[in-house]
Amino acid sequence: MKKDLSAKLLHTGDAKYAKKIAGMVSSPETMPIYQTSVFAFNNIADVDAIYEKETDGYIYSRIASPNADAVSEILAAADGGEKALVFASGMAAITTAILSFVQSGDHIIASPVLYGGVQDFLANELPRFGIEATFADLLDGNISDYIKPNTKLVYTETICNPLMEVPDLETLAGNARENGLTLLVDNTFATPVVANPLSLGADAVLYSATKYLGGHSDIMAGAVISSAGIIERVRRLQVLYGGILSPHDCWLLARSLRTLDLRMKRHSENALETAKFLDAHPKIERVFYPGLASSPSHERAARQFEKGLFGGMLSVDLKGGEGAARRIIQAFETIFLVPSLAGTATTVSWSAKTSHRFYDREERLRSGITDGQLRFSIGLEDARDIIAELSAALEAV
Ligand code: PLP
Numbered sequence: 001m002k003k004d005l006s007a008k009l010l011h012t013g014d015a016k017y018a019k020k021i022a023g024m025v026s027s028p029e030t031m032p033i034y035q036t037s038v039f040a041f042n043n044i045a046d047v048d049a050i051y052e053k054e055t056d057g058y059i060y061s062r063i064a065s066p067n068a069d070a071v072s073e074i075l076a077a078a079d080g081g082e083k084a085l086v087f088a089s090g091m092a093a094i095t096t097a098i099l100s101f102v103q104s105g106d107h108i109i110a111s112p113v114l115y116g117g118v119q120d121f122l123a124n125e126l127p128r129f130g131i132e133a134t135f136a137d138l139l140d141g142n143i144s145d146y147i148k149p150n151t152k153l154v155y156t157e158t159i160c161n162p163l164m165e166v167p168d169l170e171t172l173a174g175n176a177r178e179n180g181l182t183l184l185v186d187n188t189f190a191t192p193v194v195a196n197p198l199s200l201g202a203d204a205v206l207y208s209a210t211k212y213l214g215g216h217s218d219i220m221a222g223a224v225i226s227s228a229g230i231i232e233r234v235r236r237l238q239v240l241y242g243g244i245l246s247p248h249d250c251w252l253l254a255r256s257l258r259t260l261d262l263r264m265k266r267h268s269e270n271a272l273e274t275a276k277f278l279d280a281h282p283k284i285e286r287v288f289y290p291g292l293a294s295s296p297s298h299e300r301a302a303r304q305f306e307k308g309l310f311g312g313m314l315s316v317d318l319k320g321g322e323g324a325a326r327r328i329i330q331a332f333e334t335i336f337l338v339p340s341l342a343g344t345a346t347t348v349s350w351s352a353k354t355s356h357r358f359y360d361r362e363e364r365l366r367s368g369i370t371d372g373q374l375r376f377s378i379g380l381e382d383a384r385d386i387i388a389e390l391s392a393a394l395e396a397v
Contacts, residue, residue: 015040033251034066063239067250072223074257075213078192079205081225085238086250090188090208091117092243093222097206098122099241100234101153101182104130109146110155111138113163113367115186115208116356122155139297141171143179153182158197159189159301162315162351162375163368164288166297169304173201188212189341193264194309204230211342212312215256215263219249263380267312267342270386271378275314277387283324283394289314313341315351315375322372324397325350329374331396335389338377346379346386 003011021027039058041047050057058064068086075084087093098121102108110122112135122133136146138156154176156167169185176183185197188208197205207213209221222243224234238244245253268291275289290301291310301310318324329337329348338347339354349355352371356364365371378386 031067031070031251031254033247035247036065037061061247062242062244065244065247065250067247067254068245071245071250071254071257074254075207075223075225078257078260079187079225080192080196080198081205081231082228083231084223084225085231085235086209086245086253087222087224087238088243088245088249089220090115090186090206090210090222091121092241093208093224094118094186094206095121096237096241096243097184097204097224097234098126098153098155100230100237101184102126102131105150106131106152107148107150108133108153108155109138109143109151109181110135111157111160111167112136113160113165113369114155114157115161115188116358118155118186120358138172139165139167139300141168141173141175143172143175143181147179147181151179151181153184155184155186157186157189158195159290159311159313161189161313161355162288162373164189164290164295164297164311164313164315166290166301166304168300169195169197169200169202173197176203177201189311189313190305191260191264191311193261194268194305194307194311196306198225200304203227204234209253210340212264212267213257213260214253215260215342215344217338217340217343219252219256221245221249221253263344264312265309266380267378268309270346270381270383271312271314271376272310273383274376274378274386274390278314278316278390281391281394283319283397285317285319287314287316312378313375314378315373317370317373318397320372320397321370325372325374327397328393331393333389333392335376335393341375341377343377344380346381346389347377349375349377351375 038060049055072084110133134146173183182203184204185202186206187197188211191212204226207223209223272291275287275292278284279287290297335346335348339349351369351373356369
């Protein structure tokens with residue numbers, strides 16, 4: 001039958017070609033991007049078989065997609081979990097994970113210093129659903145004072161943002177387990193290269209993959225890694241809330257993960273050298289970095305971070321406070337003010353004005369997040385270049 005041009009444009013290539021490639025003896029060395037929202041079938045029996053889990057196959061990309069499955073496999077392996085899920089952002093991963101475990105009437109125990117968005121969600125959004133949170137110092141892993149009959153969840157970060165405090169996750173996990181509570185750990189600042197919360201007893205690990213896992217400041221993404229049972233529970237909510245990661249961003253994340261180990265080693269080594277330099281500098285009041293022997297978190301970090309790496313993030317209080325912070329930012333040549341972290345280059349952020357902007361000021365100050373405190377994301381440059389730029393900028397303060 002002779003076809004019109006529009007039919008030719010619509011019915012050639014694409015789906016049929018993809019099928020042809022799948023049947024060939026050679027396959028792509030790297031994962032192709034399956035940029036498709038939906039999958040095509042020849043009969044309804046195959047759709048039934050997938051829904052009934054009688055055969056493998058994809059139906060609709062919000063439910064499952066090849067690139068999401070491929071990158072999830074890397075993430076699960078890296079963290080030592082059975083399964084993983086990827087999300088459109090860290091907040092999508094974290095809020096979906098939390099909501100998978102709690103319902104109206106439940107109570108959550110959380111660290112007092114967390115990523116601002118998560119703190120806001122726990123303190124101001126969850127109460128709308130009848131879920132309350134207590135913010136408590138969890139550093140020594142003790143929770144007995146905060147447990148209520150309706151407590152269900154304990155939430156912390158491996159390296160707490162922005163003071164770089166490290167809780168005793170092993171003790172925390174033991175106490176959570178003893179009391180029948182689920183422990184969720186945001187491992188964004190540490191990554192599986194620095195710390196493995198699952199091996200320390202956490203029930204699930206959460207990430208803003210926008211940060212080190214992505215590592216190049218070019219994608220927004222999130223991840224949850226856990227046992228197959230927990231992931232099934234989180235997956236149900238992910239499908240309903242819809243915060244999935246696009247095939248292209250899954251592909252970019254997978255590509256980034258290939259170099260995570262190398263990058264984190266370099267970030268961590270550079271950060272330790274930079275922290276030592278800043279710690280000895282007369283214009284610096286205080287350095288927050290768990291790799292420094294003087295850090296109150298050093299013993300816990302050294303015990304739990306088996307590779308002796310402490311991550312690429314550090315914060316500083318400058319002598320001269322807010323005014324000094326403004327001046328040093330202007331004096332930098334290549335260290336840009338970037339209200340995020342974990343890109344390839346060294347950047348600086350201002351916690352009180354960005355990530356922790358919406359904290360109550362008094363509460364923020366009580367937690368140790370001062371008005372002029374700067375947070376550095378130490379990059380992949382040669383450490384000597386980072387230190388030279390910091391040294392020159394400090395001269396100008
Ligand atoms: N957790 C931590 C520790 C973060 O720093 C951030 C963002 O800065 C988030 C979670 C939220 O992730 P996203 O911005 O990818 O939604």
